[in-house]
Amino acid sequence: xxxxxxIVSQYGPVIALRGVDLTVRQGEITCLLGGNAAGKSTIMKTxxxxxxxxxxxxxxxxxxxxxLPTRAIVSRGIALVPEGRRIFGRMTVWENLxxxxxxxxxxxxxxxxxxIERIYGLFPRLRERVTQVAGTMSGxxxxxxxxGRALMARPRLLLLDEPSMGLSPAFxxxxxxxxxxxxxxxxxxxxxxxxxxxxxxxxQRGYVLTTGRIVASGxxxxxxxxxxxxxxxxGEA
Amino acid sequence: MADILAILPQxxxxxxxxxxxxxxxxxxxxxxxxxxxxxNFAHGEVFMVGAYIGWAVLTVLIxxxxxxxxxxxxxxxLLIPAMxxxxxxxxxxxxxxxxxxxxxxxxxxxxxISAVGASIVLQNAVMLSQGARMKVYMTNLVFPADWRFxxxxxxxxxxxxxxxxxxxxxxxxxxxxxxxxxxxRSIRAVAEDREMASVMGIDVGRVVSMTFFxxxxxxxxxxxxxxxxxxxxxxxxxxxxxxKAFTAAVLGGIGNIKGAMMGGLLLGVIESLASTFIxxxxxxxxxxxxxxxxxxxxxxxxxxxxxxxxxxx
Numbered sequence: 131x132x133x134x135x136x137i138v139s140q141y142g143p144v145i146a147l148r149g150v151d152l153t154v155r156q157g158e159i160t161c162l163l164g165g166n167a168a169g170k171s172t173i174m175k176t177x178x179x180x181x182x183x184x185x186x187x188x189x190x191x192x193x194x195x196x197x198l199p200t201r202a203i204v205s206r207g208i209a210l211v212p213e214g215r216r217i218f219g220r221m222t223v224w225e226n227l228x229x230x231x232x233x234x235x236x237x238x239x240x241x242x243x244x245x246i247e248r249i250y251g252l253f254p255r256l257r258e259r260v261t262q263v264a265g266t267m268s269g270x271x272x273x274x275x276x277x278g279r280a281l282m283a284r285p286r287l288l289l290l291d292e293p294s295m296g297l298s299p300a301f302x303x304x305x306x307x308x309x310x311x312x313x314x315x316x317x318x319x320x321x322x323x324x325x326x327x328x329x330x331x332x333x334q335r336g337y338v339l340t341t342g343r344i345v346a347s348g349x350x351x352x353x354x355x356x357x358x359x360x361x362x363x364x365g366e367a
Numbered sequence: 368m369a370d371i372l373a374i375l376p377q378x379x380x381x382x383x384x385x386x387x388x389x390x391x392x393x394x395x396x397x398x399x400x401x402x403x404x405x406x407n408f409a410h411g412e413v414f415m416v417g418a419y420i421g422w423a424v425l426t427v428l429i430x431x432x433x434x435x436x437x438x439x440x441x442x443x444x445l446l447i448p449a450m451x452x453x454x455x456x457x458x459x460x461x462x463x464x465x466x467x468x469x470x471x472x473x474x475x476x477x478x479x480i481s482a483v484g485a486s487i488v489l490q491n492a493v494m495l496s497q498g499a500r501m502k503v504y505m506t507n508l509v510f511p512a513d514w515r516f517x518x519x520x521x522x523x524x525x526x527x528x529x530x531x532x533x534x535x536x537x538x539x540x541x542x543x544x545x546x547x548x549x550x551x552r553s554i555r556a557v558a559e560d561r562e563m564a565s566v567m568g569i570d571v572g573r574v575v576s577m578t579f580f581x582x583x584x585x586x587x588x589x590x591x592x593x594x595x596x597x598x599x600x601x602x603x604x605x606x607x608x609x610x611k612a613f614t615a616a617v618l619g620g621i622g623n624i625k626g627a628m629m630g631g632l633l634l635g636v637i638e639s640l641a642s643t644f645i646x647x648x649x650x651x652x653x654x655x656x657x658x659x660x661x662x663x664x665x666x667x668x669x670x671x672x673x674x675x676x677x678x679x680x
Contacts, residue, residue, distance in 0.1 A: 180562060204568040216563045218556055228549075229556055233568035235549065283568065 164339035209285035219265025230282030386635020387534035392612030395582030411609015417590025457583025620671020
């Protein structure tokens, strides 16, 4: 569904990605593991068009994306839940969700309202806080809102960048349960995580990124068994 | 002293109408700052062009001697073309003078210089096409000088009340648009987080254009109102008014819409009180002294958020 071929990305003299190949298959959760500054977020930003690759191609359902502006990429069916959530903190929960549906403007309001109801079904906490200014909510609630906002676009591919970061363990479990539930309803997901154990437990397939290079890839079972993954990310000697 | 107290209510009404117009102009500065974090120094000139458009339309109306010039239809006929054309002018200024610089990743200084350049171009264009001499609004054909009413012995001109009412209506319209419509939501999204706004699928360039359109349209309306009030306009009038309105925006907290409106009203009232109680020659000294004091004790402006909070978002 999504293919990255030989992506090289540079910020001035700093090379963030050194020829990354990555495939996300329809209906699966693919996870991308790696430490700080490995280039995981750069990959997400490259897919969504916030970072332009120096060379290489990104294609989605057979169409090349890497020359398109972000808004055109988003309207082709990709949504991003960014690192650090980045909800619109000065707006209400409802307004954040409405902005998530921006790519579907022109659709009947009843359909949008129905989707907002579905999001409330997935995250009942948001319904209680519908008129609250989003910036005053807890980190976990903001994460739910960021995911709800992305889902409002009715994407076919969901990019999740470190959804567990900064959340209490109870919330982490809840968030991952919801990610799995969304996936079972047919959503294809690319998940960036530092917490390899949890990520591999819900993903079908994974990639390991170190300093801008893919160093290991395979099914979750293969990665869990691979020495370099166990040493580096699962805390085993 | 008794004399001064007798004219105080009149001076307050004068200050409020002047302040309402400052507020209208200040909205343009503050909205553009909100989405681009830059000061559009050409905005004062957009206001000046608005005054000229209103003057031109009024001159045509008078030339055709439509009999009585009833303000009920004359005002919209002056305001609407000035607002539409100034709105368009704002969009063009952004496209020509600012966007090419941003697209090439210019620092904040580049667009600032470009703004000063745009304002010089506009002043000279108006001077060359309209002449350097002032133009006169025949205001008394629309609002005769004896249209005044007495409230508790205070004589107040109808025009100053009309200016306050129109300014407040336009402000109310803008606030409604920003708070209640999808376009307003997009503008707020771009102002808060430009990158995430584009991830929502928002066409950021279009939102920036719309922001310039709205701010410049209000500036154009302000030009017409000031033209009617002072009756004399010239190609340099945008400089001083722009500086005052910019001050109002900073006083209220730049980037904040409510702040721009309140800052404008406050500035107008301070100015008229300073003229009444101290000396008209010192009114600008007092105005800017208030600004400096306000910024020392509340650097983010009266309604602004502390900068650190803004950066966190």
